Amino acid sequence: MTDRQTVTDPDALFETWLAEAQASEPNDPVAMTLATVGADGQPSARMVLMKGHDARGFVFYSNQQSRKAGELAGTPRAALLFHWKSLRRQVRIEGPVSIVAADEADAYFASRGRDSQLGAWASDQSRPLDARETFEARFDEMAARFEGGAVPRPPHWGGYRVNPERIEFWQDRAHRLHERRLFTRDGDGWTEGLLYP
Incomplete structure (x- = not known):
């Protein structure tokens, strides 16, 4: 009923599963659901990469x-939450969040396509927008502003790192007899256990 791998390092197991997803998923194997909570206790979820x-x-x-x-x-x-439908797998991660160092954010921003860089300057993300044309005009303004030169990282744009305290690997099995492996942070290492499906 099971073919559990013997890996006990969740980072190594994640990399193995990710490589398999990159080989089989038709679109965005690095897409993940990000769930946060507001000051009012209202949860909010969206897809990020x-x-x-x-x-x-x-x-x-x-x-x-x-x-x-x-x-x-x-x-x-x-x-x-990563959901790799083609592999019938999920990975759930929970933990505290910190801001990525400026030099790391600069390096990633520099690797993005130019239009994505310009979009980061043009967008007031999550704020109301009166018309699509307004955003397109702002994009054109940014294109003109940075024409002929590099596009620097906006001061309001950066990275976040989720430092996992819990990582669960979920594998679909026949008859809903799924396999769930839970890794829990324990000092500098991890403890591993199973969960009922």
Whole structure:
């Protein structure tokens, strides 16, 4: 009924699963649901793209004046969910959130396509927009402003790192007899256990 891998390092197991997802998922294997909570206790979830992973955690980038950023400023904790439908797998992650160092954010921003860089300047992410034409005009203004030169990272744009305290690997099994492996942070290491499906 089971073919559990013997890996007990959740970072290594995640990298193995991610590589398999990158080979099989038709679109955005690094897409993950990010869940935050507002000051009123209202949860909020949206899809973001993971832009880095190592032993320190899982990194994504955003406008730091957006709704998600405001919620993370008030409650710097988040949950992430990867769902790889083609593999019938999920990975759930929970933990505190910190801001990525400026030099790391600069390096990632410089790797983005120019239009994405300009969009970061043009967008007041999560704020009301009267018409699409307004945003397109702002984009054109930014294109003119930075024409002929590099586009620097906006001061209101940066990265977040979710440092996991819990990582659950969920594998679909026949007859809903799923396998759930839970890794829980224990000092500098991890403890591992199973959960009932």
